[in-house]
Amino acid sequence: MDRIFRCSQGLEGVRFGDHRISSLIFADDVVLLAPLSLDLQHALGHFAAECEAARMRVSTSKLEAMVLNRKKVACTLQVGGEVLPQVQEFKYLRFLFTSEGRMDREIDRQIGAAAAVMRCMYRSFVVKKELTQKPKLSTYQSIYVPTLTYGHELWIMTERLLISSSSSSYTFIPVSPTQLHNLATPHPPPLTPLTIKEEEVNRLFKRLNTRKATGPDSVSPSLLKHCANQLSPVFTDIFNTSLETCHVPACFKTSAIVPVPKKTKITGLNDYRPVALTSVVMNSFERLMLSYLKDITDPLLDPLQFAYRANRSVDDAVNMALHFILQHLNSPGSYARILFVDFSSAFNTIIPALLRDKLFQLNVLDSMCSWITDFLTDRRQFVRLGTHVSDLQHISTGSPQGCVLSPLLCSIYTNGCTSGHQSVKLLKFADDTTLIGLISDGNESAYRGEIDRLVSWCSTNNLELNSLKTVEMTVDFRKNPALRPPVILCDSPVSSAKSFCFLGTTITKELKWEQNIRSLTKKAQQRMYFLRQLKKFLLPVKMLVNFYTAIIESVLTSSITVWFSVATARDKAKLQRVNHSAEKGQATEPTPTGADTEAKASPPQKKSAMEELFGDTFVMESDTDKTFSKTIKEEVASYRAASSMPVDDGSGGGRHPTM
Numbered sequence: 001m002d003r004i005f006r007c008s009q010g011l012e013g014v015r016f017g018d019h020r021i022s023s024l025i026f027a028d029d030v031v032l033l034a035p036l037s038l039d040l041q042h043a044l045g046h047f048a049a050e051c052e053a054a055r056m057r058v059s060t061s062k063l064e065a066m067v068l069n070r071k072k073v074a075c076t077l078q079v080g081g082e083v084l085p086q087v088q089e090f091k092y093l094r095f096l097f098t099s100e101g102r103m104d105r106e107i108d109r110q111i112g113a114a115a116a117v118m119r120c121m122y123r124s125f126v127v128k129k130e131l132t133q134k135p136k137l138s139t140y141q142s143i144y145v146p147t148l149t150y151g152h153e154l155w156i157m158t159e160r161l162l163i164s165s166s167s168s169s170y171t172f173i174p175v176s177p178t179q180l181h182n183l184a185t186p187h188p189p190p191l192t193p194l195t196i197k198e199e200e201v202n203r204l205f206k207r208l209n210t211r212k213a214t215g216p217d218s219v220s221p222s223l224l225k226h227c228a229n230q231l232s233p234v235f236t237d238i239f240n241t242s243l244e245t246c247h248v249p250a251c252f253k254t255s256a257i258v259p260v261p262k263k264t265k266i267t268g269l270n271d272y273r274p275v276a277l278t279s280v281v282m283n284s285f286e287r288l289m290l291s292y293l294k295d296i297t298d299p300l301l302d303p304l305q306f307a308y309r310a311n312r313s314v315d316d317a318v319n320m321a322l323h324f325i326l327q328h329l330n331s332p333g334s335y336a337r338i339l340f341v342d343f344s345s346a347f348n349t350i351i352p353a354l355l356r357d358k359l360f361q362l363n364v365l366d367s368m369c370s371w372i373t374d375f376l377t378d379r380r381q382f383v384r385l386g387t388h389v390s391d392l393q394h395i396s397t398g399s400p401q402g403c404v405l406s407p408l409l410c411s412i413y414t415n416g417c418t419s420g421h422q423s424v425k426l427l428k429f430a431d432d433t434t435l436i437g438l439i440s441d442g443n444e445s446a447y448r449g450e451i452d453r454l455v456s457w458c459s460t461n462n463l464e465l466n467s468l469k470t471v472e473m474t475v476d477f478r479k480n481p482a483l484r485p486p487v488i489l490c491d492s493p494v495s496s497a498k499s500f501c502f503l504g505t506t507i508t509k510e511l512k513w514e515q516n517i518r519s520l521t522k523k524a525q526q527r528m529y530f531l532r533q534l535k536k537f538l539l540p541v542k543m544l545v546n547f548y549t550a551i552i553e554s555v556l557t558s559s560i561t562v563w564f565s566v567a568t569a570r571d572k573a574k575l576q577r578v579n580h581s582a583e584k585g586q587a588t589e590p591t592p593t594g595a596d597t598e599a600k601a602s603p604p605q606k607k608s609a610m611e612e613l614f615g616d617t618f619v620m621e622s623d624t625d626k627t628f629s630k631t632i633k634e635e636v637a638s639y640r641a642a643s644s645m646p647v648d649d650g651s652g653g654g655r656h657p658t659m
Contacts (some may be wrong), residue, residue, distance in 0.1 A: 041078070193367060194292050196239045202232035213239045215279035216254045218384075224280060236553045239285050246370035252282040255381040255400050274348070276400030277379065288406035289371075293408060302415050307430035308407040314503045317429050318562050321436060321502070322511070324425050325475055328438040335476035337447055339435040339487065340500055341454070342469035346431035347406055348398035350413050350460050352376040358412055372409070397462075417457055424450040429503055442482070451487060465491040468490040473500050473509050505559045517571040524555045524578045552578065 032043050078084070089098045185312060205228035208221040224231060242248055259272035266272070298309060306317040325336045352373045359369045376399060381389040397405040410431060417433065419426040423446050425436040435454065437447030458465055467489045474484065474496065486493040499508040499515055506516035531552065556575055564572075 007527045026048070047442070054169070090537060118638065139434060154375055154442065159356065193365060194237055194243055194289070196243070196288055198232050198236045200288060201236045201239065201284070202228050204287060205232055205235075208280065208284070212280065215277055215282070216256050217251055217279045217281070219280055221280050224284070235284075239288070242285075243367070243371060246367055246374055248282075248371070248375045250378075250380065252279055252285070253375065253379045254279070255379065255402070257381050257383045257400075259383070259385060274383075274401060276402035277384070278403055283404055289407060290404055293364065293368075293405075296364055297359075297408070297412060300362050300415075301411060302418055302428065304418070304426060305411055305428045307428070307432075308411055314429065314505075314563050315559050317427055318503055318505050318507075318559060321425075321427055321434060322507075324436055324438065326511075328440075329475065329477055331440060333442075333478070334438070334440045335474060335478065335481065337339060337437040337439060337444070337484075337487075338473045338475065338500075339437070339494065340453065340471045340473070340502065341433040341435060342466040342471075343431050343433070343458075344464040344466045345398075346414075347401050349408055349462050349464060350376070350399050351397060352408065354461060355409060355413050358415060362412065362415070376409075390541060413461070414463075416461075417454065419450055420453065421446040421448070421450055426450070426454075434502070444484070448487070451489065455490065467494065470494050471500055473497050473507070475509055475511060505562055513567050514571055516563055517567060517574055520556055520558060521574050521578055524552050525581070527552050527555065528581055 030047070032040065032047060040399070091097075186229045205224045208225045210220075210222040210225055212221045214220045236436050238249075255276040255278050258277055260275045261275050299307070304320070305313070306312045306320075321338075325338070328334055328336055328355075355376070356369045356373045359372060360366065377396045379395050380392055381395060381400070382392050399409045407430065411428075414428060414431070414433075417426065417428070419435070423438045423440070425438070427434045427436065433454075435447075435450060437444065437450070439447060455465065472487055472490055472494045474481075486496065488494070495511075501505055501507075506519055508515055531544065531547060534547060556578060
């Protein structure tokens with residue numbers, strides 16, 4: 001194998017960073033790579049000759065070729081006069097690769113393996129009463145978590161590799177004594193200018209919510225919805241003309257700014273969020289543009305950006321952050337420093353010219369870049385507070401909060417804000433940025449260097465860091481941790497905190513969840529008042545169940561995938577007490593009719609107050625390890641059943657770690 005490897009070094013390979021790789025060898029698994037089919041045929045000939053010289057037999061019956069390309073590309077390779085079959089997918093080192101270069105099928109397959117492991121654990125011994133919480137957690141972390149997180153680094157880096165790879169088509173073939181495959185870099189399809197169809201506008205108008213407020217142009221959603229058939233041809237021409245001329249009408253760029261309080265107690269103007277109330281017609285136009293932009297930019301966005309993207313949520317961001325931290329803390333002498341960065345009005349400081357360059361780098365058409373630049377330039381806005389209206393102002397900076405395109409444009413604007421060091425992770429959820437320094441042996445140079453890079457990037461891109469609201473937290477499980485100097489941000493030391501509300505989940509420096517669960521139960525208990533009032537009005541049981549599920553249970557299960565598996569029995573009992581409080585009072589039953597007389601002859605078994613109120617939705621369990629509601633268990637079980645897939649060879653993995 002070493003002889004074959006040395007021979008392949010002189011061949012033309014595939015560019016990977018500053019290097020060209022022509023072959024990869026893992027034991028007896030060999031991968032040959034080449035930019036063109038002719039080069040690959042030449043490399044394959046060298047490989048076959050070297051194998052023959054080394055008295056190694058290449059089984060031509062098991063050789064396969066695959067081209068990595070978004071389009072179907074034929075690749076004809078021959079070995080010993082035989083043409084190799086071309087396949088659309090292959091399994092290499094327990095990972096499933098497809099010709100499109102995506103990892104979706106592999107992720108689904110690994111989730112199925114993890115779900116099968118969880119079902120096996122759940123049905124065998126994890127739920128037995130004789131096991132305490134500690135052995136359950138130990139078994140969970142030693143069996144399920146490794147299965148769920150196997151190979152996650154490959155999935156996270158896939159999108160970045162697709163970005164950094166060449167846009168030209170090339171061929172990639174893995175070869176082994178029993179297998180041969182061919183791959184190529186994904187080639188983006190040619191982009192065509194967007195043309196809006198009348199059917200799309202008509203469908204969008206008919207879906208408008210008539211309860212939405214009208215914009216400054218006084219065009220109501222009700223008018224557009226009920227007159228969609230008559231108005232859609234007119235607005236289709238207007239929208240297409242706007243795209244052709246790369247100009248947005250001035251009436252569509254007028255906004256009424258409504259100050260919305262960020263918190264209950266207002267102490268200054270910074271406690272208000274300026275929400276833009278724009279034209280309903282322009283909102284519909286933006287939705288059409290949003291769908292077009294997402295298809296182009298979503299595969300190229302930072303994989304650690306979790307906001308405004310399909311199949312990603314707040315739970316994913318928190319789970320990923322905790323996974324990075326806990327995985328690093330397994331090493332001796334290690335700790336983590338977490339910097340929760342706060343920006344001052346990130347949406348309002350976007351520079352349209354800089355955004356245009358970032359859009360162009362993401363393969364957005366130049367005409368579309370010009371249209372978005374015009375959309376953000378020379379906007380007119382006024383402040384409306386009750387019946388009072390301010391003077392009209394013209395602005396050419398920022399993306400108004402309240403516009404449909406603003407969240408995606410903000411994500412694209414901050415897409416270049418990434419970490420350049422492997423030991424520092426930068427997670428983003430919209431403008432909420434978290435810098436995680438995974439520090440070993442007390443060496444914080446990489447962490448502090450990335451902070452300096454972040455400050456420099458913000459200065460270049462006109463984003464202002466709020467050092468007063470930026471907080472740092474250190475997670476260190478060592479017995480005698482040394483005192484560490486504070487981080488300096490914009491010439492000001494960053495305050496250190498023992499806990500922080502990270503995307504709605506309270507995280508402490510000990511990674512305990514008592515404080516988070518206490519906050520959830522407090523919110524849920526405050527909402528119990530409304531449930532009691534509804535019961536006084538003798539509402540039907542089904543309506544009470546819906547209210548409980550939507551208003552109270554949704555609070556109790558907030559980010560449940562993050563903290564439930566490691567929550568103590570005492571904390572789970574706190575959650576269950578909220579369910580107990582819902583038992584108080586009885587729902588009024590309807591007056592029985594003659595048809596019910598026969599059924600009452602054999603009265604059913606007596607139910608608890610909770611069952612009487614909520615039917616079979618909740619079952620109170622005596623075991624402290626099974627204190628959660630039956631509803632949650634059924635939802636989790638149904639999700640696992642829907643996600644389960646056969647396990648091929650015992651390999652496993654998943655998209656996000658579960659605490």
